[in-house]
Amino acid sequence: MRVLSWLLLGVNLGCVRALSVRREGDLVEKRAETITFNNPAAKQFYVDGAKLPLVPFDAGPSYAGLLPISSDPNETRKLFFWFWPTNNPANVKNLMFWTNGGPGCSAFQGLLEENGPISWNWGQAGPTPNPWTWTNLSNMLWVEQPVGTGFSQGTPNITNEDQLADQLIGFMQQFLNVFDELKGNDFWVTGESYGGFYVPYIASHIYADPSALDLKLKGIFISDPSITYPIVQKEIPALRFVQANKNLMPLNSTYMRSLQKISDTCGFTNYLDKYLKYPPKGPIPLPKGSFTKTYRAHKKCALNQRIMDATTLINPAFDQYRVTDMWPIDWSVLGFPRAIEKFVYFNRTDVQDAIHAPHVKWEACATPPVFNETANHNSSFGINGGKDGDSSVPSALSVLPGVIEKSERVVIVHGLEDFSFMPEGTRIAIQNMTWEGKQGFQTPIKPESFTRKNMGVLGNAHTERKLTYVEFYFSGHMTPQFVPWAAYQTVEYLLGMRDSPSS
Known part of the structure; x- marks a missing residue:
């Protein structure tokens, strides 16, 4: 009972504020702003948190709309943003940027279902205040x-991540020109x-170019990330994942033997035992003959899709993103x-109007791809393992080590029930990465080294x-x-608000 009460009241969460519930016709007490913006251009983006459709509480002031990716007056490419000031005056000098993945999946998945002030999660009848919103800790930009x-x-x-980064930085320059009180902030x-x-x-x-943005980049946070070749994070650990979660993925013994044969033939079975060492014994090779030129598994070695297809037959609600999901x-x-x-x-027009969005069909994940496949003839997956025309080298094999070295803190987190990218594959990626000379x-x-108080x-x-x-x-x-x-506790650590990610 004590734990339940703590969850409901948000005790020990610092500046989680009580939010009044609104009924139709009620007057809503306005939430105070922690930061004001003097540029008149900011007013066109203002969103009244007491008037968001279907939201029965005042979510607080925010700003949303389209801004171009460059200062060119003829620029037609624009990114949509939703900026929420922190609700804690002590944290107004912090700014966090959030993106979802895909490629081409909307950051509003994160805002509405993960770390924003409004929580409308899977199965919820309606939105509720999120006591673990990251706006408790920082200004947030989705x-x-x-x-x-x-x-x-x-x-x-675009055809690669360098071009993506250039466009995002161009957008951030336009954003800071409007919301210039954020300039000089610490940035994640x-x-x-x-x-x-x-x-x-x-x-x-x-x-590489700190003068490009008037912000102080402190570090990064990536959750269940794609950071190395798909064969490492999606295929090599797949059979061992099923074996460890047999009660959730109860494939019959005949089928398991067929998977075991594939794993043995493709060099997956003993791979983790051989190479997942602390410290590693040297560069970690990929299993010979098991992958294509795009670093996906050869068809004969593709365990991941076989396992998902078979598991879905016995559990129609199977979800690779969380394997504990059951019917309904x-x-x-x-x-x-x-x-x-x-x-x-x-896709509600009243929602689109409230946040200054165009009247278009919104999709959680974009179709067609957001990378220009016709301009990149390497392959449909990019010669270095990127997806949907992205030709960039995965970050653990390219830029991530340098980012760690330049940051104050870098945090990588991973859910242990994730079958889309498996944690043992992420461990291999880390153990094959060299930073600060090791x-x-x-x-x-x-084991059992991450705890939370109470x-x-x-x-x-x-x-x-x-x-x-x-x-x-x-x-x-x-x-x-x-x-x-x-996740909230690890972000507190990222921002330097606690000495350890664990309580």
Whole structure:
């Protein structure tokens, strides 16, 4: 009972504020602003948090709309943003940027279902205040990027992450020209999934040219990120994941033997035991003959899709993003990951009007791809493992080590129930990465080493040389959605508000 009361009241969350519930016709007490913007241009983006459709409480003031990716007066490419000032006056000098992955998935998944002030999670009948909103800790900027994502406008023309970073920085310059009271703030770049490409490349570009933005980049946070080749994060650990979760993925013994044969033939079975060492014994090779030129598994070695297809036969509600999901399927007001919604919130015209969005069909994840495949003839997956025309090298094999070295803190988190990118694959990526003169973590990740006060053990955590890696129990792919209290605590650590990610 004490734990339940704590969850309901938000005790120990610093500046979580009580939000009054609104009924139709009620007068709503306005929430005070912690920061004001003097540029008259800011007024056109103002969103009244007491008038958001279907939201029965005052969510507070925010700003939303389209801004171009350059100062060119003829620029047609624009990114859509939703900026929420912090509700804590002590944190007005902090600014965090958030992006979802895909590529081409909207950051508003994060805002509405993960780390924003309004929570409308899977299965919820309606929105509620989020006691673990990251706006308690910082000003928050959710951006639908790259061009072609969500409400963003223009024709996608990028083929790699360097171009993506340049466009995002161009947008940020226009954003800071309007909201110039944010200039000079401490800054963190955060995201999830394919954000494992986006975030490190954006940070790397900012570190390479600090004069490009009048912000002080301190570090990054990436959740369940794509940071290395798909075969490492999606295929090699797949059979071992099923074996460890047999009660959730109960494939019959005949089928398991067929999977075991594939794993043995393709060199997956003993791979983790051989190479997942602390410290590593040297560069970690890929299993010979198991992958294509795009670093996906050969068809004969592709375990991941086989396992998902077989598991879905016995559990029609199977979800690669959280393997504990069972029947019936929870609806999502954003229509993701399954389109069984009554309506999509951001396709309501009253919502679009409230946030100054164009009257277009909004999709949680963009189709067609946001990278220009016709301009990149390497392959449909990019010669270096990128997705949908992205030709960039995965970040753990390119820019991420340098970002760690230049940052005050870098945090990578991973849900242990995630089958889309598996945690053992992420561990391999870290152990194959060299930063500050050493390869990988030098000492093992201690089990049950992540705790939260009044809740107990919630996962595993390890920090070396400015890189922190945390694995969460109870969580799948979207950690701020599934274990918001645990993700919140790691963000407090990222921002230097606590000495350890664990309580």
